[in-house]
Every structure is written in C-alpha cells, then in structure tokens.
Amino acid sequence: MDKSILRFILRYSAKQQLVVVALTMLSWPVLYATLELPKSIVNEAIGGKAGWTRGILGETLDQVTFLVILCFGFLLFVVANGVIKYFLNVYAGRLGERMLRRLRFQLYSRVLRFPLPHFKKVSQGEIIPMITAEVEPLGGYIGIAMSTPMFFGGMLLVYLGFIFAQDVFLGAAAIALYPVQIYVIPKLQAKVIALGRRRVREVRSLADKIGESIGGVTEIHAHDTSVFERADITRRLDRIYLIRYEIFRRKFAIKFLNSFMAQLTPFFFYLIGGYFVIKGELTIGALVAVLAAYKDLSAPWKELLNYYQLQADVKVKYEQVIEQFDPPGMLDEALQDADEGGPEAATGALTGANVTYTEDGRAKSVEGLNFQIDLDTHVAIAGAGGSGKDDLTLLLARLIQPTAGQIRIGDARTDQLPESFLGRRMAYMSASPYLFSTSVRDNLIYGLKHRPVDETGIDEEFAADRDRYLADADTSGNITHNPHADWTDYAAAGVDSREALVRRSIEVLKVADMGDDLYQFGLRGSIDPTAQPDLAEAILRARRALREKLAETGRDNLIEPFDRETYNTNATLGENLLFGTPRDNTFDIDRLADHPYVASVIDDVGLTQELVVTGRQLAEMMVELFSGLPPGHEFFEQYSFIGSDELPEYQQLLTRTAGQEPDAMRPEDRQRFLSLPLKLIPARHRVGLVTDEIQHKVLQARHKFAENLPEELKDSVEFFDEDTYNGAATLQDNILFGKVAYGQAQAAVKVSAIIGEVLDSLEMRDDVMAVGLSYQVGVGGARLSAAQRQKLGLARCIIKRPDVLIVNEGITSLDGASQRRVLQAVLKEFKGRGVIWTLHRAAYADQFDRVIVMRSGKIVEQDEFKALDRDGTTLRELLKNE
Amino acid sequence: MSLNEEVELLRNIPMFANIEPSKLKLLAFTSERLTFSEGDFLFSQGDSGDAAFIIVDGEADVMIDTPDGPLTVAHFKKNDIVGEIAILTDVPRTATVRASTKLETMVISKELFFRLVMEFPQIAVEIMRELAKRLEATNARLRTLSSHAA
Known part of the structure; x- marks a missing residue:
C-alpha cells in the first residue's frame, strides 16, 4: 500500500x-x-x-x-x-x-x-x-x-x-x-x-x-x-x-x-x-x-x-x-489471489517440526511440538482448557502461523500454500461457526464458491450492463468476475447439477444430524406454486392423505378442516370472515375491522349491530373477571383480549355507553366494541357469545367478501380452497388445511406425528426438507439455535469434500447423545480421509485411530486410544475428571 | 360447553361448592379444557407436575409402577380432581393416570390452584378430606394385597 x-x-x-x-x-x-x-x-x-x-x-x-x-x-x-x-x-x-x-x-x-x-x-x-x-x-x-x-x-x-x-x-x-x-x-x-x-x-x-x-x-x-x-x-x-x-x-x-x-x-x-x-x-x-x-x-x-x-x-x-491497514504478519497477497498452486490434494502426512507459537511476545501457548498426522487416519487432540490444543488446531488449519518451526503437508510448507489450496482441500470448523444472513442452502454451499464456474451468469438485467460493469471494475482495480454468475462448484461437492446438489445437501445435513431441523424448517416454509407446480400438487395429495388417515384412525377430532360452508370453531371470528391468508398488511387479522371494505361487508349482512352488542358483552365479562387481578397477571397474556392497562379504559367505555343502543354510541366506541369479538375463538374461549345466528351471518359475510372483493384488493388475500395450493401459507398449513383443535390432549404433537407418517408414506419428506433449505437463518444465524448453527457449520465443511477435516471442538452445543451420533456419522463419512478433531470431551477419543494429548503447551502423549487408556497417563486423568 | 355450564359443573364439585360464582367463572375461564382419547396418558409417574385435572366426563385409571409392572390402584370418575399432590408438594408425579374412556377434563394450573387454596380455606379443607380418604382407600388395598400375599 x-x-x-x-x-x-x-x-x-x-x-x-x-x-x-x-x-x-x-x-x-x-x-x-x-x-x-x-x-x-x-x-x-x-x-x-x-x-x-x-x-x-x-x-x-x-x-x-x-x-x-x-x-x-x-x-x-x-x-x-x-x-x-x-x-x-x-x-x-x-x-x-x-x-x-x-x-x-x-x-x-x-x-x-x-x-x-x-x-x-x-x-x-x-x-x-x-x-x-x-x-x-x-x-x-x-x-x-x-x-x-x-x-x-x-x-x-x-x-x-x-x-x-x-x-x-x-x-x-x-x-x-x-x-x-x-x-x-x-x-x-x-x-x-x-x-x-x-x-x-x-x-x-x-x-x-x-x-x-x-x-x-x-x-x-x-x-x-x-x-x-x-x-x-x-x-x-x-x-x-x-x-x-x-x-x-x-x-x-x-x-x-x-x-x-x-x-x-x-x-x-x-x-x-x-x-x-x-x-x-x-x-x-x-x-x-x-x-x-x-x-x-x-x-x-x-x-x-x-x-x-x-x-x-x-x-x-x-x-x-x-x-x-498494515499490521505485521499479513497474509501474502499472492496467497490470497492464487487460483491454484500447492499439491493436487492434501495427502501424505501433516507434520510439525519444533512448532512454537506466541502472540505479542506473551507466554508461548504451544512450544516445540513435533508430530506426524497421517492424512488418511482420524486423530483426536485431547487436553484440558489452556493446554494449547486450541492454538494447535488453528496452526494445523494455517489460520495462524507458527512463530518458530514448520508445519508441512506432504512436502509443502503450509505457510507457503495459497488459500485456494487450504480452503478447498481442507476444512476447518470451530465451536462458533459464523453463519451469513441468508438461507440454510447458501450457508451450506458457501464453501463451494471460490470462482464462478460459468461467467455468463443468470441475471438478464445484469447481462445488458455486463460489459460496462466489468470494464469499470477493471479500471478501478476491482475483482472482474460476474457477481451474478453461478459460483457453485458442483464438481467439488461431487455432483453435476443443481438438482443433484439439493439431494446431496439433504444427505450432508442428515450426516450432521440436522435432518429433523431441516424438515421442520420445510414445514414452516412456503413455496411459489407457479414455480414448483409438482410440489404444490404433491402437497395437495398429502392434504387429502392426511384427511383420509385421520378418518381411518378415528382421530378426525384433532383437526377442524376449513370448509367454505361451515363456521370453523377453532378459528377466530376474523379468520372465519376472511377465510384466507393475508398476503400483506391490508387485511391484518388483528386490525381487520378497521379496513373499510371489511366494515362494509359486515354492515351488508347486518352483523354490525350484533357484533357491537357482543363486543360490549365481552368487554363487560372481561372487566368483571379480570378487574380483581393485579396488573401484568399472566391471564391477561393468556386469555384476555384486553390488556391490564386497557382495563380502566374499557370500564369508562362501558360506563359511557351504559344503556346506549349501538347506533347512539360514538363511532370510535362502536368500533372498539366491534373489533373485540373478531378475536373470539369459540372452541378456546368458550364464552358462548358467538351464537349460531352470528356464525350464520359470518358465513354470509365470508361469501360476500370474496364475491365483491375489488380488483385492487385481490392480491392482498389468498382464499382457502380445498383443491388449490395456498402460496401465502406454509407447507404445514397447506397440508393441515384446517385448525388444530383446541382441548384435545397433545393435539399438536399427535398431528405433527401423523403429518410425518403421511409424508413418509408419500415419500415426500425429502421434498419438504428441500423447501427447508430456503429457511433464512437471520443475522449471524440468530434464527437458529446454537446446536443448529454448529450442525450447519459442520455440514458446510462436509459438503465440499475436503481431504482433511479439522474440527475445533465444534459440536459442544449438541446434547450428549447427538454429539456421539454426529461424531460417528462424520467419521464414517470421512473413512479413508483425514480427520483432526480437537475434543471438548476426552471420552470421545475412543472413536479415533490415534490420540494426541496436550498439556501446558506440549504434546505429552500420542498413541492409540487403547495404549493410552491406562493408569498414570494424562489421558486417563482427563477421562477421570469429566 | 359454555362458560356458564362449566360454572354449574364446578359448583357441583364439593370442593368448590361454597365459592362465589364470579371466582368460579374466572376459574372456568382461565382453565384449559382438554379432551383425552381412551388410552391417552394425562401424565406419567416421575413427570414434574404443573397442573391438576378436574374430570368433567369419563373415567381414568391411576397406576403406579411396581417391580412386577404397572399396578392399578384407583379409578377416577366425573367431578373428581386428579394430580393435585404433585402440584401441592413439588414432588414428581407419584402415579400414572390414563384415560380408561374418552375423558373430558378441565386443567387447573399450579399457580391458579395455589391462589384458590390461599383464598378459600374451604378448598383446603376439602382437599385434606379428599387426600385422607384416598390414603385410607390405598391403605385398605395394600392390606388386602398383603393378606393375599400372605
């Protein structure tokens, strides 16, 4: 510079x-x-x-x-x-x-x-x-x-x-x-x-x-x-x-x-x-x-x-x-830019000669390490915290460079290897893998995006501007690759097409024990039925199969299906009226009554008067039931349509409107009463206020709403229809096509089990998982649990098929049973390739060919697990202390 | 079943007989209604207890685990209250309860249950009476069993 x-x-x-x-x-x-x-x-x-x-x-x-x-x-x-x-x-x-x-x-x-x-x-x-x-x-x-x-x-x-x-x-x-x-x-x-x-x-x-x-x-x-x-x-x-x-x-x-x-x-x-x-x-x-x-x-x-x-x-x-921007010890520019170089593959052995590492002249965290790790074996590194195992792992992955001594892969010194070699032939994962704010899929295949595989790109808008873009990038000394090109290196993942990569992605996530998570993401995800008509059709089949299965086993009380001609007692009055999924905020279900078109429909069927009266009754009931409770009591959260701070307001409202006919009320008072019963769910709230008469009129309103819906509002709601896939709703809601019934013991658990059975019988579980690949993980992966982040981080390392996998603790957030399961699955997947795993629990060392034991920055033991599992060894001490 | 019917039903349970209707209404409104199919478990021995159940309709078996397998020690029927021991003493469930027919229940959360007991000594007395009765019944069964064994 x-x-x-x-x-x-x-x-x-x-x-x-x-x-x-x-x-x-x-x-x-x-x-x-x-x-x-x-x-x-x-x-x-x-x-x-x-x-x-x-x-x-x-x-x-x-x-x-x-x-x-x-x-x-x-x-x-x-x-x-x-x-x-x-x-x-x-x-x-x-x-x-x-x-x-x-x-x-x-x-x-x-x-x-x-x-x-x-x-x-x-x-x-x-x-x-x-x-x-x-x-x-x-x-x-x-x-x-x-x-x-x-x-x-x-x-x-x-x-x-x-x-x-x-x-x-x-x-x-x-x-x-x-x-x-x-x-x-x-x-x-x-x-x-x-x-x-x-x-x-x-x-x-x-x-x-x-x-x-x-x-x-x-x-x-x-x-x-x-x-x-x-x-x-x-x-x-x-x-x-x-x-x-x-x-x-x-x-x-x-x-x-x-x-x-x-x-x-x-x-x-x-x-x-x-x-x-x-x-x-x-x-x-x-x-x-x-x-x-x-x-x-x-x-x-x-x-x-x-x-x-x-x-x-x-x-x-x-x-x-x-x-x-000029700290000492920066990576050589050539190593950052090179597209090739270094050996064909990471084979032979990873050897260290007199490897020492210290940061800013502080105490040496590792000192004088000599080791040889054959890259077709699985090696565990064990040691207590502060034993230097963390820095050793980073050194092996060349994420830091030794202050003295050398590490070699085969004959090549790792400090002279370009990132193109290390990032493709080796994989490293820590206990806190960083996830980018995009989908599960893009995080998974992140490690496959080194260079565009085909510079032409898929974005038409960009294609028109491409020459200008590249020329300007060149004159400014920027990267001259097409950003809209397909950067995914399919060959590196061992597949030849986008579709095959989806299948492989699911496989790999299963190895990382993330199959169930992915399936859940899929159920909660949605698809565009015009883009994926086959899947939409399959989901409709699942919808019918679920209905049949429930009927066969006499469990149809678990779900109350949507039916255009029937009032759904497990849905709110508002949902019953809308009878569809809002596509945007126009028909926000919480403020449905405020929309002028909805108000006009309610008025048309002569429901306004009754809803206001019902709303007033409901408010009376709430005030009566809840006025003795301290503010902030959980019941307010759980049951009431009126928050504790709103209670005095409603008390005033009731006093003000005492003895008034709805027509005589102030419009804003009337509106407040009117919107209350829209949140009532008969099966859940059991207040008995949603009479047959009201239900009947809501059904009328439902039909009127759909028939007279103005053209400009048509895109704001997608109606429920038995034979149509609902693009605004999740896969799960599409399969259910109804409401899980209130008051049935463990209904949600039972229903999801049955959905699982149905999808399995139709061999659709993988399709649902594929939808789950689009799940957005949030900033830094915040929408995933710590365990899910680790599993995804691990899968990201597996899918690029490295010659050596280096894991620095890695799976600490998983529960005990899953840890061992994932460990075994990964070691099986990497049979014949190298795995170096720094363990957070020494007990897992029995799964590896060899164990390196660290203490106070030095390697104190390295041998087979069996040879070290005896009294007097550091490994035995570590095992005992767990 | 609407709220008012539930209040009526609660009033017929001795424990709640003397409680003012507005409190019963709150109880009915805030307690969840749960239906169990035949063979469903309300809870299993060893679970942590967070709720009691009032049986609105149907019957249930109480079973305890023994070395020889589960042993049915009691039956519950309409208007009985089930599972209050675990929420009273903070011990894990002392028995398993399974619906022996289709079972309709009202679920009373631990928190609500304590509020009721604190506020209405009547309920506390009724619970004591019920517990004593149940202890006696169990003892009687044990006596018969041990005499059989002997």
Missing part, C-alpha cells in the same frame, strides 16, 4: 492526471479569450469613433457588424469554456470516484489478509468507518489533485505578470503579504489538522463503542447498565463536541486573518499608490489598473489556499487510514 496519497495517485492515475492537466491547459486560451473579448467590445466596437471601419481577413467591416461578430464570438467562447469545464469536471470527478473505489477495494482486501489475532485488537466498529466514511473526501481531492494548482497557479502568475508590467514596485506590494500568509496560515492550520486527527480517532472509538453496545445489548438490559453506558457515551460525545468546537473556532480565526490580510494589500495600495499619484510619480490610470488586477488576483489566490488546506487535510486522512 502506498504510504502517501501522492504516490497512490501517481501509481494508479498518472495518465489520467495528465489528461486532466491537458484539458486544463486547453481551457486556458478560451478563458483568456472570454476575458479579452469584452475589452475589445467596449474599447473598439462600442467606444470607436463614428465612421470607424476595420479590415479583417481582407473584408472591411463597419462598426455594427464588427460589434455583432465580436458579441457572437464572445458567446461562442463562453459556451466553449462552459463545455470544457463540464467535461473537465466530469472527467476529474469520475477519476476521483474510480480512485476512491480502488482505495476502498484495496482496504477491504487487506482486511481479508489481516492475521487472525489482529482481530482481537481491532473491532469492526473501528474498521468500518475507515473504509466507508473516512476515505470519502479523498475521491473529490484526487480528481482535482493536479489540475487545481495548475489552473489557479497559472492564473495567478498571469495576473501577477500583468501587475509587474504596470509597476514593479506595486507588484511587489501586491505580493508582499504572500510570504506571511504562506508562513502563518500553515502554522495555524497545523493545529486544526491535529485536532482533525483527534476527532477522527474519537469518532472511530465512538463507532466502536456503539458497536460494542449492540453486541452486548443483552447484558446491558440484564444488568441495568443502560445509564452507565449512556454516561460513557455522554463523555465521548463531550470530547467530540469540544474538539469540534475548537476546530471551528480556529477555522473562523484563520478565515478572519485571511480576509484581513487580503484587505491589507489594498490598504497599502491606496496609501502608498495614492501618495505617488499625488506626487505625480504614478498615473492614476495605472493605479486603477493595478487595483483591478489585484482584485482579480484574490480569487485564484483564495482557491490555492483552499486547495492547500484540503491537501493537508486529505494527506492526514489517508495516512491515518493506511497505517491501520
């Missing part, structure tokens, strides 16, 4: 900077003409005496024609000047943007080359603002880095030349204060720059602090430290405030000084020049001309000073950012 911004500019944009300079020079004669022509117009064309003529190119022109020509000439040059300026600005702007883009890309690439331990010292809160906000002003500067000093410097020289030509003495006077300005301003500026530097650091640490608060938000809530944290933020904000205050105070002082000095020169002109004019040593015309020239002088001079300030600022910013 270039140490100074000037070197960076010259290395990557010398040619373009020349173009900018050339364009600037080109603008010179044009600019000169726009200044010169007005003079000719005034002095010659307008100011000429009557009958004046002039010959140009052999033609004799009268005064008016001459004026017209000059004026149009002036217009032409003004336009030309504008056009050149426009192109110059656009060109310089684009140059700046490209350079900014290049800089950001380089910084990001460097982050990916940081040695892992460096991330213990710097947080993302510090790095992110550097790449995003802090370098932003650099782009603007780079575009004008060369042209501005040229342009305005040149302009200044021309004007100065003019003044000196008038009078050397006055010329000297005009620039007399320049040395002072050149000397004083940077001195003052230096302090502002230093403050700017501090400000950047403080803002960085503020960002870091905010990031930390978000990361630790659970602790903040759990320990009531929000005041403490906010006090800390206050302190930081105060520091930033003080710095900023100081900065602008100084900035204004500099500004004042600058303009004072700018005015000081005319002061001398008037005084000294005036004196000479009075004494007759200078003509008044010359003094006026010099004053005018001096006025012209101040504009470029000001621009140059501004440029100088900007340059100083940018220089600091650049250096301040760059120094953070």
Whole structure:
C-alpha cells in the first residue's frame, strides 16, 4: 500500500492526471479569450469613433457588424469554456470516484489478509468507518489533485505578470503579504489538522463503542447498565463536541486573518499608490489598473489556499487510514489471489517440526511440538482448557502461523500454500461457526464458491450492463468476475447439477444430524406454486392423505378442516370472515375491522349491530373477571383480549355507553366494541357469545367478501380452497388445511406425528426438507439455535469434500447423545480421509485411530486410544475428571 | 360447553361448592379444557407436575409402577380432581393416570390452584378430606394385597 496519497495517485492515475492537466491547459486560451473579448467590445466596437471601419481577413467591416461578430464570438467562447469545464469536471470527478473505489477495494482486501489475532485488537466498529466514511473526501481531492494548482497557479502568475508590467514596485506590494500568509496560515492550520486527527480517532472509538453496545445489548438490559453506558457515551460525545468546537473556532480565526490580510494589500495600495499619484510619480490610470488586477488576483489566490488546506487535510486522512491497514504478519497477497498452486490434494502426512507459537511476545501457548498426522487416519487432540490444543488446531488449519518451526503437508510448507489450496482441500470448523444472513442452502454451499464456474451468469438485467460493469471494475482495480454468475462448484461437492446438489445437501445435513431441523424448517416454509407446480400438487395429495388417515384412525377430532360452508370453531371470528391468508398488511387479522371494505361487508349482512352488542358483552365479562387481578397477571397474556392497562379504559367505555343502543354510541366506541369479538375463538374461549345466528351471518359475510372483493384488493388475500395450493401459507398449513383443535390432549404433537407418517408414506419428506433449505437463518444465524448453527457449520465443511477435516471442538452445543451420533456419522463419512478433531470431551477419543494429548503447551502423549487408556497417563486423568 | 355450564359443573364439585360464582367463572375461564382419547396418558409417574385435572366426563385409571409392572390402584370418575399432590408438594408425579374412556377434563394450573387454596380455606379443607380418604382407600388395598400375599 502506498504510504502517501501522492504516490497512490501517481501509481494508479498518472495518465489520467495528465489528461486532466491537458484539458486544463486547453481551457486556458478560451478563458483568456472570454476575458479579452469584452475589452475589445467596449474599447473598439462600442467606444470607436463614428465612421470607424476595420479590415479583417481582407473584408472591411463597419462598426455594427464588427460589434455583432465580436458579441457572437464572445458567446461562442463562453459556451466553449462552459463545455470544457463540464467535461473537465466530469472527467476529474469520475477519476476521483474510480480512485476512491480502488482505495476502498484495496482496504477491504487487506482486511481479508489481516492475521487472525489482529482481530482481537481491532473491532469492526473501528474498521468500518475507515473504509466507508473516512476515505470519502479523498475521491473529490484526487480528481482535482493536479489540475487545481495548475489552473489557479497559472492564473495567478498571469495576473501577477500583468501587475509587474504596470509597476514593479506595486507588484511587489501586491505580493508582499504572500510570504506571511504562506508562513502563518500553515502554522495555524497545523493545529486544526491535529485536532482533525483527534476527532477522527474519537469518532472511530465512538463507532466502536456503539458497536460494542449492540453486541452486548443483552447484558446491558440484564444488568441495568443502560445509564452507565449512556454516561460513557455522554463523555465521548463531550470530547467530540469540544474538539469540534475548537476546530471551528480556529477555522473562523484563520478565515478572519485571511480576509484581513487580503484587505491589507489594498490598504497599502491606496496609501502608498495614492501618495505617488499625488506626487505625480504614478498615473492614476495605472493605479486603477493595478487595483483591478489585484482584485482579480484574490480569487485564484483564495482557491490555492483552499486547495492547500484540503491537501493537508486529505494527506492526514489517508495516512491515518493506511497505517491501520498494515499490521505485521499479513497474509501474502499472492496467497490470497492464487487460483491454484500447492499439491493436487492434501495427502501424505501433516507434520510439525519444533512448532512454537506466541502472540505479542506473551507466554508461548504451544512450544516445540513435533508430530506426524497421517492424512488418511482420524486423530483426536485431547487436553484440558489452556493446554494449547486450541492454538494447535488453528496452526494445523494455517489460520495462524507458527512463530518458530514448520508445519508441512506432504512436502509443502503450509505457510507457503495459497488459500485456494487450504480452503478447498481442507476444512476447518470451530465451536462458533459464523453463519451469513441468508438461507440454510447458501450457508451450506458457501464453501463451494471460490470462482464462478460459468461467467455468463443468470441475471438478464445484469447481462445488458455486463460489459460496462466489468470494464469499470477493471479500471478501478476491482475483482472482474460476474457477481451474478453461478459460483457453485458442483464438481467439488461431487455432483453435476443443481438438482443433484439439493439431494446431496439433504444427505450432508442428515450426516450432521440436522435432518429433523431441516424438515421442520420445510414445514414452516412456503413455496411459489407457479414455480414448483409438482410440489404444490404433491402437497395437495398429502392434504387429502392426511384427511383420509385421520378418518381411518378415528382421530378426525384433532383437526377442524376449513370448509367454505361451515363456521370453523377453532378459528377466530376474523379468520372465519376472511377465510384466507393475508398476503400483506391490508387485511391484518388483528386490525381487520378497521379496513373499510371489511366494515362494509359486515354492515351488508347486518352483523354490525350484533357484533357491537357482543363486543360490549365481552368487554363487560372481561372487566368483571379480570378487574380483581393485579396488573401484568399472566391471564391477561393468556386469555384476555384486553390488556391490564386497557382495563380502566374499557370500564369508562362501558360506563359511557351504559344503556346506549349501538347506533347512539360514538363511532370510535362502536368500533372498539366491534373489533373485540373478531378475536373470539369459540372452541378456546368458550364464552358462548358467538351464537349460531352470528356464525350464520359470518358465513354470509365470508361469501360476500370474496364475491365483491375489488380488483385492487385481490392480491392482498389468498382464499382457502380445498383443491388449490395456498402460496401465502406454509407447507404445514397447506397440508393441515384446517385448525388444530383446541382441548384435545397433545393435539399438536399427535398431528405433527401423523403429518410425518403421511409424508413418509408419500415419500415426500425429502421434498419438504428441500423447501427447508430456503429457511433464512437471520443475522449471524440468530434464527437458529446454537446446536443448529454448529450442525450447519459442520455440514458446510462436509459438503465440499475436503481431504482433511479439522474440527475445533465444534459440536459442544449438541446434547450428549447427538454429539456421539454426529461424531460417528462424520467419521464414517470421512473413512479413508483425514480427520483432526480437537475434543471438548476426552471420552470421545475412543472413536479415533490415534490420540494426541496436550498439556501446558506440549504434546505429552500420542498413541492409540487403547495404549493410552491406562493408569498414570494424562489421558486417563482427563477421562477421570469429566 | 359454555362458560356458564362449566360454572354449574364446578359448583357441583364439593370442593368448590361454597365459592362465589364470579371466582368460579374466572376459574372456568382461565382453565384449559382438554379432551383425552381412551388410552391417552394425562401424565406419567416421575413427570414434574404443573397442573391438576378436574374430570368433567369419563373415567381414568391411576397406576403406579411396581417391580412386577404397572399396578392399578384407583379409578377416577366425573367431578373428581386428579394430580393435585404433585402440584401441592413439588414432588414428581407419584402415579400414572390414563384415560380408561374418552375423558373430558378441565386443567387447573399450579399457580391458579395455589391462589384458590390461599383464598378459600374451604378448598383446603376439602382437599385434606379428599387426600385422607384416598390414603385410607390405598391403605385398605395394600392390606388386602398383603393378606393375599400372605
């Protein structure tokens, strides 16, 4: 990385900077003409005496024609000047943007080359603002880095030349204060720059602090430290405030000084020049001309000073950012970029000679390790916490590099192997695998995306823009691969097509014991029936099969199916009315009664009156039942449609409407009562208020709702239909096509068991799992449990078929039985290939060919489990302590 | 069955006979209704107890595990209360209860049950009476069994 911004500019944009300079020079004669022509117009064309003529190119022109020509000439040059300026600005702007883009890309690439331990010292809160906000002003500067000093410097020289030509003495006077300005301003500026530097650091640490608060938000809530944290933020904000205050105070002082000095020169002109004019040593015309020239002088001079300030600022910013991106021990760029290199496969043995590792000169975490791990065997590493087994595992995976000694794969030193080899032929997994905020599928095949397998890509919109995209990426030194291409290396997973990969994905997830989880995700997932008509059809078959199965076994009381002509007593009144799944928020089931169309339908069937009355009865009942309970009692959560804090409100509402007919009530009161019974579920709430009469009218309303639904609302709801797949509902709801009945013991458990049986009998379990692959795991995998995250992380390592699998504890969050099961399944899958597993429980060592036992940073035992499982060994001690 | 019918039903159970109707209504409203098919388990011996059941309709067997397999020690029928021991003493379920016919129950959560006992001594007395009766019945069975064995 270039140490100074000037070197960076010259290395990557010398040619373009020349173009900018050339364009600037080109603008010179044009600019000169726009200044010169007005003079000719005034002095010659307008100011000429009557009958004046002039010959140009052999033609004799009268005064008016001459004026017209000059004026149009002036217009032409003004336009030309504008056009050149426009192109110059656009060109310089684009140059700046490209350079900014290049800089950001380089910084990001460097982050990916940081040695892992460096991330213990710097947080993302510090790095992110550097790449995003802090370098932003650099782009603007780079575009004008060369042209501005040229342009305005040149302009200044021309004007100065003019003044000196008038009078050397006055010329000297005009620039007399320049040395002072050149000397004083940077001195003052230096302090502002230093403050700017501090400000950047403080803002960085503020960002870091905010990031930390978000990361630790659970602790903040759990320990009531929000005041403490906010006090800390206050302190930081105060520091930033003080710095900023100081900065602008100084900035204004500099500004004042600058303009004072700018005015000081005319002061001398008037005084000294005036004196000479009075004494007759200078003509008044010359003094006026010099004053005018001096006025012209101040504009470029000001621009140059501004440029100088900007340059100083940018220089600091650049250096301040760059120094953070050059930690010692960075990965060699070639190892990051190489697409091949190293041996064909990780075979032979992983050998260590005198391997030692220490961080920042602290105690050695591992020391003088010698080992040989054959890569067709399964080796366990056991040891207590702090025995160095963690660092040994990271060393084996080349995620850290030994401070002394060597590790080799076959004949190759691992520190010289490119990431393309390590990331493809080896797999590493820790106990906290990071999951990206995307689907289970994309997380699973993440390890297959090294380079696009086919650059053409699948995105049509992108295809049109492709050439431009790649050209710009190239000019900015970015990655020139098609981001929309298929990056999945099917061959690496041992399959030849997308469909085969789905099957393989399910297989692998089953090995990682995630089959059931995936199946559950699938049931909760949804599909687009137009995209997957076969699956939608199959789900409908499952729906019918489930119904038959329930009937056969006499368990049809478990589900109350949806039927267009029947009121479903296990659904809310609102659901009964809508009789469909809302596609968006238009028919939000909690606020259904507020929608004007719903209200009109309820009114049409003459239900409004009854619902208001029912709602009022319900409110009375709630107030009667719950008014004795302390606020926040669980019953409010569980049963009431009215929260404890709303209770007094409803009491007032009841008092206010006592004895009133619904029509006489205030509209908002009526609306509140009306929406209450919409949440009633007869089978669950058993308040007996949803009478047959109401049910009958709700059915009428249901039909009316569907029949008269305006065109623009049709996309907001998908109606229940026995023979249609409902794209807005989950797979499970589609199979159920009804409500699980309330009050049946373990109904949910029984129903899901039956659904399982039905899907198995139709051989559809894998199809459901395939849908589960689309499940979104959330930020950092937050929508998965810790155990599921580990299983998925493990599956991600398995699917890319590495020669060696290195697991650092890995499956700690699984329950005991699953741990052993997963371990055995994985070892079976990797038969004949290498597995190195650092165990969190030494007891699992019996599954491995060999065991390496660590203590205090040293290998104390390495042999077969049987040979070590005897009294007096460290392994036996570890086993005993579990 | 609606809320009012349930209140009526509760009133017929001796334990709740003297409780004011509004409290019974709350009890009925907040307790879940659960239907068990024949052969379903209400709970098994050794489970942790979090609820008692009032039998609204149907019958259930009480069984305890013995070295010779499960032994039926009692039957429950309509208006009986089942499973209150575990929620009274915080011990695991002392017996297994299985529906011997189709069984309709009202589930009273532990929390609600304690509120009732605290608030209405009447219920506490009824529970004591019921427990004593049940202890006596079990003892009587044990006596018969041991005399058979002898």
